[in-house]
Amino acid sequence: MTPFDLSGAESDRELIDRWKAGDSRAASLLVERHADALARFAVSSGESEEIEELVQDTFVRAFASLESFRGESSFRTWLFTIERRLMLDRRRSKRRQKVTVEVQAGDAATDYTALDALLAQEAESRVRKAVDALSPTQREVFTLRVEQGLSYREIAEVAGTTEGAARVHYHNAMRVVKELSSD
Amino acid sequence: MTECPYPEIRDSLPDLLHGRLGEVDTATLTAHVESCTACRAELALLGEIRASAPLAPRMDLERITAALPVRSVVLPPRRPVVSRISSPVWKFAAAIAIAISGGLLLQDRGVVADAPSNTRVVSSLPAGTDGGSSLVEPAPVRENDESLSLVAGVHELTDDQIESLLIELDGIETIPSAEPEQAVLYLEES
Numbered sequence: 333m334t335p336f337d338l339s340g341a342e343s344d345r346e347l348i349d350r351w352k353a354g355d356s357r358a359a360s361l362l363v364e365r366h367a368d369a370l371a372r373f374a375v376s377s378g379e380s381e382e383i384e385e386l387v388q389d390t391f392v393r394a395f396a397s398l399e400s401f402r403g404e405s406s407f408r409t410w411l412f413t414i415e416r417r418l419m420l421d422r423r424r425s426k427r428r429q430k431v432t433v434e435v436q437a438g439d440a441a442t443d444y445t446a447l448d449a450l451l452a453q454e455a456e457s458r459v460r461k462a463v464d465a466l467s468p469t470q471r472e473v474f475t476l477r478v479e480q481g482l483s484y485r486e487i488a489e490v491a492g493t494t495e496g497a498a499r500v501h502y503h504n505a506m507r508v509v510k511e512l513s514s515d
Numbered sequence: 516m517t518e519c520p521y522p523e524i525r526d527s528l529p530d531l532l533h534g535r536l537g538e539v540d541t542a543t544l545t546a547h548v549e550s551c552t553a554c555r556a557e558l559a560l561l562g563e564i565r566a567s568a569p570l571a572p573r574m575d576l577e578r579i580t581a582a583l584p585v586r587s588v589v590l591p592p593r594r595p596v597v598s599r600i601s602s603p604v605w606k607f608a609a610a611i612a613i614a615i616s617g618g619l620l621l622q623d624r625g626v627v628a629d630a631p632s633n634t635r636v637v638s639s640l641p642a643g644t645d646g647g648s649s650l651v652e653p654a655p656v657r658e659n660d661e662s663l664s665l666v667a668g669v670h671e672l673t674d675d676q677i678e679s680l681l682i683e684l685d686g687i688e689t690i691p692s693a694e695p696e697q698a699v700l701y702l703e704e705s
Contacts, residue, residue, distance in 0.1 A: 354586055356580075356583075359580055359586075360576070360577075360580045363576050363583075364576055367574055367579060368571050371572060372571045375569040375572075376569055384572065384578075388578070392583060392584065395584050395586075396584050459560065475568075477529050479565055481533030483530070483535070484526075509564070
């Protein structure tokens with residue numbers, strides 16, 4: 333059993349089939365089921381702004397290309413893959429923007445002030461600091477493995493790497509976290 | 516913190532944390548963790564990391580759902596309707612039928628035209644009911660008007676003409692030499 337199988341509930345595959353048959357309520361259930369995980373993955377990966385927009389874009393892209401979803405991986409893994417690409421695009425776009433646009437001081441104020449405060453508070457914890465100290469690749473793999481519970485095969489699919497590489501990144505990350513959190 | 520000498524067990528600790536293992540594996544791993552200090556500590560650390568994961572912001576799920584593309588149901592493709600009427604075989608048969616019936620019709624008219632001009636039609640009315648003549652004048656008949664007839668009577672043809680006509684008829688291919696192609700009609704969906 334995977335953590336995404338909800339006993340008594342329809343599987344993702346069944347909901348996708350229902351949506352394909354024209355049942356829009358199936359889409360609502362899929363969004364309800366996976367939105368939080370996508371948001372957590374985004375925040376854990378370092379995103380702090382417009383999380384809802386990112387999650388929405390992920391779903392829009394996923395549903396727009398649902399015909400290409402073969403079901404070889406879980407629907408959630410596929411969503412993570414799409415979201416990760418969107419995050420990479422965002423970061424590239426932001427890097428370009430930094431060069432040309434001077435950020436206004438007031439622009440940083442968003443609805444996520446409370447979230448930032450919460451994150452800052454949590455970042456004080458030893459383990460969080462340790463995780464934050466990981467390299468981007470290590471943190472991504474570690475987050476997917478520990479916080480989302482993905483297998484190495486699924487992580488490899490999301491991160492566009494191999495199972496072996498994902499395993500190595502995880503163990504290196506685990507070693508760093510152990511060292512830093514025991515200081 | 517010392518490490519467990521079984522890397523495959525350490526690999527599976529996140530799966531144990533997320534309940535992704537089967538019953539047997541869960542029991543085996545749980546038993547090992549209880550007896551292995553390193554794995555117990557690592558599992559506790561993993562649990563702490565998971566619990567300290569940043570919270571996701573509250574989201575408007577209805578807004579997200581509303582932004583999704585609307586699914587238009589794709590109907591299975593309709594089977595092409597093969598029109599039998601448009602089949603060349605039927606066209607050929609229909610043409611022959613029309614030609615024959617037309618020929619017969621014109622031939623009938625030719626017979627009327629051949630009728631003697633002094634023919635009179637006798638009324639079925641009893642004599643005296645119309646207070647006049649019991650004879651009705653026939654409709655005017657054109658005599659020997661061959662321009663009306665597309666097919667002249669066989670008796671008007673000479674022997675040579677009949678012979679050449681028969682030769683031509685023998686040469687006509689009544690059955691198409693090749694299998695006719697099926698005509699396909701696609702119905703537009705409204």
